Amino acid sequence: MSMIDNTSQQAAGMVEDLEELVLCESFSSDLEAVARSAKVVAAMGARHLGTGPEFLVIDGVTHLRWSFGTPRVLLLGHHDTVWPIGTLATHPWSLVDGVARGPGVFDMKAGLVQTFHALAGLGSLDGVTLLITGDEEVGSLTSSPLIQETARGLAATFVMEAGADGGALKTARKGTSNYTVNVHGKAAHAGLEPEKGANAGIELAHQILSVAAMGAGATTVTPTVLSGGTSFNTVPAAASVGVDVRVAEVAEQARVDAAMHALRPVVPGTRLEILGGPNRPPLEASMSAGLFALAQELAAGLGLGTLASASVGGASDGNFTAGVGCPTLDGLGAVGGGAHADHEHAIVAEMPGRTALLRALIEAVR
Structure with missing residues (x-):
């Protein structure tokens, strides 16, 4: 099988997973919807990782955590979205000319799919912790202590939020x-x-x-x-x-x-x-500089071209991990655009490459 064929096959599997997540609406303020979404995400993770997560319900919000061996690296994401239940009626799932659309497809369900596929391709999961929270879009009020506790003392956190324009990694956040x-x-x-x-x-x-x-x-x-x-x-x-x-x-x-x-x-x-x-707290550029340099080196070796970086005004849960002193690299998720907007979309062809980069980063750090 050629590399092109393999990439196409991998992208097809990712699209199936992405459709499943997008079709399960997960509006942050609807705790029942978030709980349903957590079950779908947990089942998907179990298929790829061979085991289910801890279900951590805090003040009614459902978070998921997988831990393997002695923690060294944290992968961080969220499964809640800003889109009210029923948005699928006006913003249906679609895949046209390699562009996937639907509520939460870019922020950040494609990032979750990439995470599961990256981990599934590792020879061993030892040293990896994966935390997927359910209230990022509303300020992480219940999950922030959990995030900080999980990240403290680790070698690195990789945040699977969507990339900035053109797929740039987010090396600083206000x-x-x-x-x-x-x-x-x-x-x-x-x-x-x-x-x-x-x-x-x-x-x-x-x-x-x-x-x-x-x-x-x-x-x-x-x-x-x-x-x-x-x-x-x-x-x-x-x-x-x-x-x-x-x-x-x-x-x-x-x-x-x-x-x-x-x-x-x-x-x-x-x-x-x-x-x-x-x-x-801010994610200061000093907290991501070493990891970004590593990502540039690995991307070149994978034939992914030159990685760009961006400093953005929006915050993420990566701010919390950087705040407790854990080196943090953000924006490793989807390439596309339109977070929180009607034109939200993810470019499917970019997903295998981003997945390979994440896998290489994990192997280099843990």
Whole structure:
């Protein structure tokens, strides 16, 4: 059998697996759907790896973990998606001209398929841990301690999130923090006696300007969701704003956190309540540099061409592994595009090569 024939056969098997995963919808906020998806993913993993995973249910969210021998390397992914149940009716599974489409196909069900096929091709699974979580798309609130516990002290984590544009590996990711600024004021009739109120809306306007001014360089501090007031003729007694923070360095995350908690009211009679804080630490480029150099070397040997790298603003669970000191390389999953968008797609012809690269990385590190 020629190399081309072998690659074509491998891609066909991957497509069958990918279709099975995409057809099992797994909206993060529907815990029953996530549980159903976990069973499908577990069964697929058992077929390829010869054994089933641990089912780890935390606050109703189902995560899966396979461990083989003494842990050395972690493969990390998630099976939940952003797409509500029923999306298949408007975004059906399809494969046309080598492009696969459907909810979650790019982010990140193709990455899961590539992971199983990479592991199935190893002579031994000793030293490998595979963790597939069920709440990445909603902030990994239940899985983050599990991720950190699993990654601590390992030689490497390979994150099977989709690649950046053109399949570039993600060698740096910004860390994220989320805040809610609540303003408590005092209601009054806006026509009869506005002076007896404490206008939470005006206070919120001051705070929005202060918050927006915290951004600097690569750090972005963005006021997002706004709310306040009850009627046109009432001085608002309450108002709030959500704040999205993205940072490239741990020191910046700490600086913004301190500045958020140092906010003070301007309008007399109002009071501030600051909720939230850091969610994911940044994946700094230093945490991926060695692994990316290794990946470049291995890709050349496999005839995959030159690998590109990208620094991205979006966070992943790889931020958590880097945060506990584990060298981390992200974006090893699908090549395609359209994460969270109507044009989400994965290029099937790229899947065997990415699978071979992952397998080579595991063999080199463990």
